[in-house]
Amino acid sequence: MFDAFDPVLLARIQFAFTVAFHFIFPAFTIGLASFLAVCNGLWLYTGREVYQTLFQYWLKIFALSFAMGVVSGIVMSYQFGTNWSVFSDRVGPVLGPLMAYEVLSAFFLEAGFLGVMLFGLNRVGKKLHFFATLMVAIGTLGSAFWILSVNSWMQTPAGYSVAANGQFVPEDWWAIVFNPSFPYRLVHTVLAAYLTTAFIIGAVGAFHLLRDRRNAAARTMFSMALWMATVVAPIQIFAGDAHGLNTLEHQPMKVAAMEGHFETNRDGGMPLTLFGLPDMAEGRMRGAIEIPHAGSLILTHSLGGEVAGLDQFPREDWPNVGLVFFAFRIMVAIGFAMLGIGLWGLYRRWRGSIDEATWLQRAMVLMGPSGLVAVTCGWFTTEVGRQPYTVYNLLRTADSHSPIAASAVGTSLVAFILVYFALFGAGTYYILRSMRRAPNLLEPGPDPREPIRTAGITPGPAMDVQNGPVSGALS
Incomplete structure (x- = not known):
């Protein structure tokens, strides 16, 4: 059935399919782990039950998303042995230890404290529980550190030598880990994860505010998400520009494809x-x-x-210009749309309140999945723009593939598609159903007939509006 297909192309499609599913979960859980740590910390600091409500509401969603991210990540590691064994053999001495560091330091930190975070609140005390939550958040960032170091080395290899057998041998671990593109890619990706999470949380809060403006937890999560968009979106634009300039220096052909620049x-x-x-x-x-x-x-x-345009490079080295060109533009357009939402929220605060900004809330609901789309497009821009190399300018993709028949790769690809849509479709459905459920109110909200007298951060644990508590330090 698949014998007429190119096995390298099928292997690339399989890896792209599985990693696209996988990438959206870490992009969400990196930011969500930090959000849970912030909510837990604010609950300890202020005593406001609304923060405990938010913590408990998002904790189950985080656990399921984390589990699906782990499962989908394990599948990718097997593909290195089945479909890309030559790549694994050539780069193993360099990338193998980095992957091991990620497991030993970051993933074990996450997994070790995850149980305490999920089930330990009434067993270990509030402070130790907050410490466990903080360790999980740090662990997710640590995982991002090591995985992005691996990916960045493939984009801008450094600190290596090539042995007689063709293997890449480490010479300078500092140069390998902190390769030329790594700092830029790390900042850009982590900020993207925070924005992705912020817009999902903001969309859920806006959805429930549109249904009930008295929902204190919904108002608080909506406000916190808007603050994140207001602050982080402009920083992300500057970080993306710096990353682009770094890419121009080290991967000018990729930039030419991103810009659709054929002639110098x-x-x-x-x-x-x-x-x-x-x-x-x-x-x-x-x-x-x-x-x-x-x-x-x-x-x-x-x-x-x-x-430099693409005419400066051999045609056989050109990436898929159309895919890179459009993926890059979608990512940039979403980034500026996020900036617009943040500025819109800031304007509404200046005018008095975001609670009655119905159109802003509707826009936030529509923008809910935008971060997931943006990070996926960013990944396509990065990875497709690197082609036809697995290690940029050193190891071609066609030379990285296992000696395996197209029928075997195609059959496993179909199996992955069926299993992934069934398994992760069910998980995604459960997550969406959980988000549709309104957070339980542990403290009353303000009377919607009365104006909110604050446009920013409330000065104390509560602020009276005609003798009624206003929930949430961010409103």
Whole structure:
């Protein structure tokens, strides 16, 4: 059935399918673990039961998301042995220890304290329980550290030598871990995870506020999410720009594909292509909508700066320009939409309250899954833009594949698709059903007929509105 297909292509599709499923769970749980730690800490500090409500509400969702992330991650590791054994043999001396560090330091930290975090509140005391929650959050960040170091080394390899048998041998572990693109990729990815979580939490809070504006927990999570969007979205844009400049320095062909820049601009500034249809066969952009010189200004900080186009590189080394071009634009568009939501929320606070901002709440509901879409598009931009290499400019993807028949890869691909949609579809359905359930109110909300007198952070544990407590330090 699959004998007519290229086994390398099928293996790439299989890995892309499984990692796309996997990546959305860490992108959510990294931020959610930190959010749970913040809620737990605020509950200890302020004594406000609304924070305990939020903690308990999101704890079950975190546990299920974490479990699905672990299961989907294990599947990917098996593929290194089945479909990419040559890659594993060549890069094993470098990447193997990094993966082991992730398990021994970060994953064991998460797993070790996860049980205490889930079931230990009434057994170990509030402070130790908060410590366990904090360790889980730190563990998720540690996992991101090591995994992104591995991925970044594949993008910008450093600190190695090549042995006679073709293996990459470590020479300088500091250079390997902190390779040229790693700091930029780490910051950009972690901020993306925080924004992803913020917009999911904000969407759930907005959904329940639209149904009941007296829901104190919904109001608090909506407000906290908007603060995160307001603060982090502009930082992410600057971090993304710095990451792009780093990519231009070390992977100029990827940037050329991201920008749809086929011909080097030797006679003037490079335009910024907002939209177009890349034509790889003819090496040009069809129907381009451009801003003159803006591309050079962004990438070189000069209106006339020269930027290498794809014509500077062998055609057989070009990545899939269309996929990289559109994935990058979707990611950037979502980033600016997140910035707009954050500024909109800030304006509504300045005007008095976000509780009655119905259109803002509806927009937040629509933007709920936007972070997941953005991180997936960012992953496609990064990984497809690296092709046709697994280790950039050193090891080609076609040379990394196992000597395995296309029928075996295709059969396992179909099995993965069926099992993943059944298993993770059921898990996702349960998560969405849990989000649809309104958080239990442990303290009353304000009278919706009365105006909220604060637009920002309340100065104390509670603020009276006609002798009624206002729930949430962020409202």
